Amino acid sequence: MRRLPSLIALRFFEETAQHLSFNRAAQSLCVTQGAVSRQIRILEESLGEKLFERDPRGIRLTEAGARLLPCVSAAFDMLERGTHSFSSTKTRRRLVLALPPTFATQWFSARLPLLSAALPDVELSVRTSSVADCHCTIRFGRSALPGACSELIAVERHTLVGAPWLGGEPVEALVRKWPRLHVLHEGERLGLWPDWLESAGLPGGDEDNGIEFSTLEQAIHAARKGAGLAIVDRNMITEELANGSLVPFSDVQVNGPYGYWLDIGREHAQLAHVQAFADWLRQQIMIAE
Numbered sequence: 001m002r003r004l005p006s007l008i009a010l011r012f013f014e015e016t017a018q019h020l021s022f023n024r025a026a027q028s029l030c031v032t033q034g035a036v037s038r039q040i041r042i043l044e045e046s047l048g049e050k051l052f053e054r055d056p057r058g059i060r061l062t063e064a065g066a067r068l069l070p071c072v073s074a075a076f077d078m079l080e081r082g083t084h085s086f087s088s089t090k091t092r093r094r095l096v097l098a099l100p101p102t103f104a105t106q107w108f109s110a111r112l113p114l115l116s117a118a119l120p121d122v123e124l125s126v127r128t129s130s131v132a133d134c135h136c137t138i139r140f141g142r143s144a145l146p147g148a149c150s151e152l153i154a155v156e157r158h159t160l161v162g163a164p165w166l167g168g169e170p171v172e173a174l175v176r177k178w179p180r181l182h183v184l185h186e187g188e189r190l191g192l193w194p195d196w197l198e199s200a201g202l203p204g205g206d207e208d209n210g211i212e213f214s215t216l217e218q219a220i221h222a223a224r225k226g227a228g229l230a231i232v233d234r235n236m237i238t239e240e241l242a243n244g245s246l247v248p249f250s251d252v253q254v255n256g257p258y259g260y261w262l263d264i265g266r267e268h269a270q271l272a273h274v275q276a277f278a279d280w281l282r283q284q285i286m287i288a289e
Contacts, residue, residue, distance in 0.1 A: 010072050011076070012036050012039040013051060013065075013068070014076060016052070022040075040052065047064070047068075049062070049064035052065055092121050095119075100138065104126060108126070134265075144261065150262070151278075156256060159248050159250065160250045161246045161247060162229040163226040166226060171202070175197070181229065192254075219232070224245045231254075232246075
C-alpha cells in the first residue's frame with residue numbers, strides 16, 4: 001500500500017506555493033482562506049516539516065517547501081497528461097441536480113470550477129426545483145427522505161451577523177435596536193431567532209420587530225445592505241465573512257436542527273457519475289468545515 005500525504009493537501013500546497021499567498025490560493029481554488037490554512041497544516045503535520053514561513057511581506061517557502069514543490073508539480077503534471085486522453089474521448093454523461101436556491105447561489109456556484117475539473121466528462125444541469133429526471137437532490141430539512149438514499153451532508157451553524165457599520169454596541173443593545181431579519185420555510189418563520197437568543201442568554205420578545213423573507217439568500221442580501229440583523233448559517237456566508245461585507249456580532253453558535261441532505265433515487269444510486277458527484281460533494285463539505 002502506498003503511504004502518501006493527502007492529495008487534497010498537496011494540491012492546496014502547490015497552489016499556495018505558486019501564489020505565495022493563502023488568500024490568492026483560496027480564490028483560485030474557490031475555497032476559504034481557512035480551508036487552505038487547514039490543508040497546509042495537515043500536510044506539514046504529515047511530513048513533519050514546516051513548508052512556509054511568514055515575513056512582513058507575506059509568506060515564503062521554507063527549504064523543505066522549496067524541495068517539495070517541483071516534485072508535487074511534476075506529479076500533478078504527469079497525472080494531468082495521463083488522464084487527459086481518457087477524459088477527451090469519453091462520452092459526456094448528463095447529471096441533473098436539484099438544489100435549494102440559497103444553497104445553489106451561496107455555496108454551490110463558487111465551487112462549480114472545482115466540480116468541472118473533477119468531473120470533466122459530466123454535462124451538468126442545475127435546477128432549483130425537483131424534476132422527474134433528477135439524479136441528485138440537495139434538500140433543506142430535518143430528517144431522511146423515505147424511499148431514497150438520504151445522507152445528511154451538513155448541519156446548519158447559526159450565528160448573528162450584520163453589516164459592519166451596525167456594530168459598536170453590546171449584543172443585547174444591537175438586537176433591541178435593529179430589525180430582525182426572519183426566514184420563512186413552508187410559510188412559517190424558522191425558529192432561528194428564538195433558538196439563538198435562548199442560547200445567548202438574551203431575552204426574546206419583539207417578535208413583530210422584523211422583516212420576513214421567503215429565502216435565506218434574500219435575508220443575507222438585506223443584512224449586507226444594513227437592513228437589520230440576521231441569524232445565518234455560516235456555511236452559506238463564507239464569502240461574505242471573508243470579504244467583510246457581513247461580520248459576526250457574537251461568538252454564540254447554534255447548530256441545527258435543520259441541515260442539508262443529499263437524496264439520490266435508488267434507480268440512480270449505482271451510476272458511476274452520480275457516485276463521483278457524491279464523493280466530490282462530501283470532500284468539499286469536509287474542506288469547508
